[in-house]
Amino acid sequence: MADSIAVELSEFVSDPARIVTAPRVLDRLSHDFYWYSPVLRPKLAPKVADVAVQPRDMDELMAVLGYALREKVPVTVRGAGTGNYGQCVPLRGGILLDLSLLDKLETITRDGVAICQPGLRLGELEAVARAKGWELRMYPSTLLKASVGGFLAGGSGGIGSVAHGGLRDFDTVRGFEFVTMEEQPRIVAYEGEAVHEILHAWGTNGILTRIWFALTPAIEWTQFTAAFDTYEQAFTFAETIACGRNWTKRLVTVFEWPIPDFFTPIRRFVRNQKAMVLLMIASSQIDQLREILASSGGEETFAGSYDGPRTQPLLSDYTWNHTTLWAMKADPAYTYLQCGFSGASCRQQFQLLRERFGTEFLFHIEFMKNGKGEIYPGAIPIVRFTTEERLNDMIEYCRSIDVFVANPHVNYLEDGGRFRPDNIQLRAKQKYDPHGLLNPGKMISFQKESSGR
């Protein structure tokens, strides 16, 4: 099967080196960071595509999709493969469509909208944008590797979300063109509200090929770290910065001890047994920040300018889901959850979790803005994995005390916590991928409807 697909594809792809069948490369391209989840690890490790193909332009892309449609071969798209839940792991074999060569930045418009192909790396866009007086509104901590298309299709937010909300908010994704898998693949253009049909649908209902991504005017940022005797002190300080309208911030992160102990490369900024706050704050506000830090009982442990994605140290490398990576390096028994606490009652929620799970559940907070403009403590807690049942216990308990959980230990959209309740992604799949060829198995409501269950 793999050989025959590869032979057929060689008709449409000019360079055979861009049709991959070598088992080790195919295995690498078929996987992302699914191994973050001890539950998904054994399930997804054996899943692999028959062939990977790297189209160089839209003609090749359309020809490959035309072939897949005629022969009813599944197609799973890959950006940079930094997703966490096996989002780009092909469950039913077929073609792995690697879009990393479709990486052109067409332009940045005068009003700050980047028009680009999906394979463009976010770090590249941030660097070019900053040179022109703009910057990304928000980005995942995988900034250097992750692609714009993969972020739109699989990500949710990140550094910058404390000011600009998640990817779905505030018209950040202005529009895109995507390819459908109807009777003939065709390009459809969406803008405004319609984008939500395809956004964060893991490439199950369309393949993004051209993107209009809104930026924001660049700011001179300072990266800043502080240590506090207790988590409560650290949280209160961070909350003041995050919620205070006068503070210009890009990142407000809080870690309880022992999480900072995992950050070996920046160990010199860590204080033994102490909680830690990481910030990106406007450089013009550093003096004010030092004043309120002094009255909050914190100790400044580092301040340095952010000069773009290649800055060293880059504090974002320790935040968002990079924190989990450092924890797993320190102790492979750690894994994570993705939560949202209530701004008003988070302290009670912290206390209830502490009483119930002790240090099995470690607090890692990332402040975010929601679609209504309210700031709240998002979180990617580090949790100790013992059994799947215990992990599910934690998730259920969180939900029972109104802590939102997007479950990162499932491999389908619906339970990941970000599926639209109005089902518009499912309706778009029925319309644009009626044969269920795009990333099959990842939108289970489609499978259920198709099989009449």
Ligand SMILES: Cc1cc2nc3c(=O)[nH]c(=O)nc-3n(C[C@H](O)[C@H](O)[C@H](O)COP(=O)(O)OP(=O)(O)OC[C@H]3O[C@@H](n4cnc5c(N)ncnc54)[C@H](O)[C@@H]3O)c2cc1C
């Ligand atoms: C250490 C670490 C830290 C992370 N931190 C964050 C974070 O802060 N915030 C966050 O949101 N995420 C985070 N992630 C998850 C991930 O890095 C981001 O979502 C990233 O933007 C994914 O981009 P990618 O190019 O690697 O996408 P991929 O992993 O290649 O793809 C993601 C999904 O999108 C689909 N896809 C890719 N390209 C297209 C396209 N052109 N059209 C349609 N579908 C497509 C794929 O099929 C897959 O389902 C983190 C992951 C890791 C491992």
